[in-house]
Amino acid sequence: MSEDLGSFKQLIKEHCGLQLEGLAEDRLRKALLAAATTAGVKHLKDFLNLLRKDDDLVKELITHLTVNETYFFRENGQIELLVEQLLPRLFRLYGQKRPLRILSAGCSSGEEPYSLVIALQETWGQASSRLFQVEGGDLDRRILQKAQRGIYSPFSFRGVPESLRKAYFQPEGSHFQLNPAIRSRVSFHELNLLAPEFPAHLKDYDVIFFRNVSIYFDMETRQTILQKLYSLLRPEGIVVVGSSETLANDLGVFKLVEEKGYYYFVKGEALLPPDSVKLSRQTRVKPIQASIPAESKKPPQVVPRSQPASSEQAANPAPKLEEIRQLIIQQETDLASRQLDLLLSKNTKQQEALLLKAWILGNKREFVKAEALVEEYLQAEPWSADANFLKGLLFKWQNKWKEAISAFRKVVYIQPDSWPAHFYLAEACRYDQQKDSAFRAYKSVQRLLSSASEVATGLKLLPLEVPRSDLLFLTEHQLLRLRQGLTTSHQGRE
Incomplete structure (x- = not known):
């Protein structure tokens, strides 16, 4: 069965919009072979x-193609903004005569809608069951069944304080099950965002969370889906996307606004924040990715997900570092972690593996272990831009702004044209209230990214995919805000 995959990719794209290119082709091929055999x-x-001829068969195939990587209270700052600012604004507009309706579109295994219910419960108490109606929709039938069971591994709680987990979950073997009272507060629906029509009850939402979903769609598909989301909202409504997806969804369907450092989309005028800044991109720059070795252009041959990481693996050659890096980019972090352990056990001189392992641990918020690995690497390579950059990120993720500033400044010293380092240096300075330093760092980013030629990131290993156009837009927006603030501050001192 070696037929071309093009027709299958086109059929799936037309059905649900999924783009299956690059490494995803391998996942498609395996899913097709298994489904055809069955x-x-x-x-x-x-x-x-x-x-x-069989729409149900297509839906069953798609359950093997979606990537369901999520966790509780992911990008929690957006949830806090919803609870503290957006929902009170909706109540002021509509009153409390009816519950506010919130949809988690692309809810995966349910962590996002359940996080919303817990946040609402923490703020409004028992009244939240009357004030809000939360729903979750996803294309994957099997993952919806998992969401309804509400049983999760410890990995799903990497963004949750232990006290909150104990308050809302009960141990279930090595896993944890959400309390029935919270599970009953979310209604789950099968939802294909490209369906010609939606069921009648899927309408009149006040807020739609559409986070970490659009990365799987091309621009034309995103445009179509945004228009459908527009139709699902009430005349005044809000759409929240993942922070890294903001500009990719700024396609003219909604108004993009910024509030308290977070971005979201608005339908209508009444829900615009009082001090909202109109955001628009006048310059669109071709996105680029962190520079990677030329061999990465070849599709990596990785150990299949079903193969145990045991003595059978030990008999095979150690995996290549770039193959593992690609796994991390594809969010196959568990498999990547196992292969890093295998690589380090076979080749103690492969020190770069320490940084990728630290990257995974940092994203799991296991900061002590991650920092130890970075420091071990820096003992041998103190002038590594990648290691110092990751050190800065680990500090940033813990809100240790002064330590982050020190690390990012060292990266800038090592690689003066590293625009990601300048950007995160500016961000750290801004959060630490060092506005003059933040302004200068943002100006460096603007200078580097406004160049007609593509500027290298200065990083060789870390799986950091930062859209150049997004950073330029955010940089210019922050420069405008800082310029206004600095002018006012300087006038006050005169």
Whole structure:
């Protein structure tokens, strides 16, 4: 069964918008072979004809293609903004005659809508069950069943204080199950955002969370989906996307606003914050990624997910570092972590693996372990831009702004043109109220990214994919705000 995958990719894209390129092709091929075998079909061409006739079979295939990487209270600052600012604004507009409706579109295994319910419960208490109606929708039927069971591994709690986990979850073997009272507060629906029509009850939402979903769609598909989300909202409504997806969804369907350092989209005028700044991009720059070795252009051959990481792996050659890096980019962090352990056990001189392991640990908020690995690497390579940059990120993620500033400044010293280092230095200075220093660092970012030529990141290893156009936009926005603040401050001292 070696037929071309193009027809399958087109069928799936037309059905639900998923883009299956690069490493995703390998996942598609494995899913097709398994599904065709189950259906008793020997040739993919025959299976393609079967898929075209059976919509349920397509839906079942898609359950093996989606990436369901999420956790509780992901990007919690957005949830805090919702609870503290946006929902009170909606109550002032509509009153409390009806519950406010919130949809988590692309809810995966349920961590996001359950996080919303817990946040509402923490703020409004028992009244929250009357004041709010929370729903979750996803394309993947199987993952919705998991969401309804509400049983999660410890990995899902990397953004949750232990006290909160103990208050709302009960141990279930090595996992934890959400309390029935909270589970009952979320209604789950099968939801294809490209469906020609939605069920009648899926409408009149006040807030839609559409986070970390649009990364799987091209611009045309995103435009179509945003228009559908627009139709699902009431005349005055809000859409929240992942912070890294903000500008990719600024396609003219909604108004993009910034409030307290966070970005979201608004339908209508009444929900605009009092001091909102109109945001628009006048310059669009071609996004670039962190420089990676040329060999990364080849599709990596990785150990299949189903293969145990045991003595069978030990008999095989150690995986290549770039293959592992690509796994991390594809959010296959568990497999990447196992392969890093295998690589380090086979080759103690492969010190770069320490940084990738630290990257994974840092994203899991295991900061002590991550910092130890970074320091071990820096003992051998004290002038590594990647190691010092990761050190700065670990401090930033813990709100240790002065330590982060020191680390990012060292990266700038090592790689003067590293625009990600200048940007995060500016961010850390801004949060530490060092406004003059933040202004200068943002100006450096603006200078570097306004260049007609593509400027290298100065980083060789870390799986940091920062859209150049997004950073330039955010930089110019912060420069405007800082310039206004500095002018007022300087006038006050005169």
